[in-house]
Amino acid sequence: MDAVHLGWEKCPHSQVGLHVGKEGFPTIAFNCVSDHNGRVIHVTSGHPGARNDKTIVRHDNFIMTLRTEQEFTQFKYKVQGPEGYEDEVTGAYVIADGGYHK
Numbered sequence: 001m002d003a004v005h006l007g008w009e010k011c012p013h014s015q016v017g018l019h020v021g022k023e024g025f026p027t028i029a030f031n032c033v034s035d036h037n038g039r040v041i042h043v044t045s046g047h048p049g050a051r052n053d054k055t056i057v058r059h060d061n062f063i064m065t066l067r068t069e070q071e072f073t074q075f076k077y078k079v080q081g082p083e084g085y086e087d088e089v090t091g092a093y094v095i096a097d098g099g100y101h102k
Contacts, residue, residue, distance in 0.1 A: 001033045001063075001094045003053045018048040031056045031063075033094060053099035066092050 011019050011026035019026035027049030033042040042062040047055075057063055066072045072092040079089050 001031065001057075001096045001100070003029045003056055003099075004032050005029050005049050008049070015048075018050055021050040021052075023049065029056055031060050033062060053097075054101055057100055063094070066094070 005021070005023055005027035006029075007023075008019055008026040008028050016026055019028065021027065021029075028046040029049050029051060030046055031042075031044040031053070032040055034040050042060075044056065044060050044062075047059070074090060075092050076088055076090050078086045081087055
């Protein structure tokens with residue numbers, strides 16, 4: 001999961017302050033989630049480019065569903081630890097960079 005910024009060349013001057021972030025030019029940001037094969041499985045609606053990942057994810061219904069719906073919070077699966085042992089883990093997850101909430 002990560003936010004993707006698309007340049008907005010014709011951003012109205014009155015909106016530039018909301019849409020210019022770290023990229024240095026106006027963008028529209030989308031929070032995107034893909035599976036392990038690189039297929040996109042979810043994209044949020046567009047957000048002003050000056051918003052950071054933590055703000056955008058708070059408005060992401062897909063992530064809120066993963067955090068709150070019993071179907072995902074009670075999902076159990078096994079993972080292999082570094083010494084080769086198996087451990088059971090509960091709850092769906094996404095892999096994200098450090099710009100997101102726990």
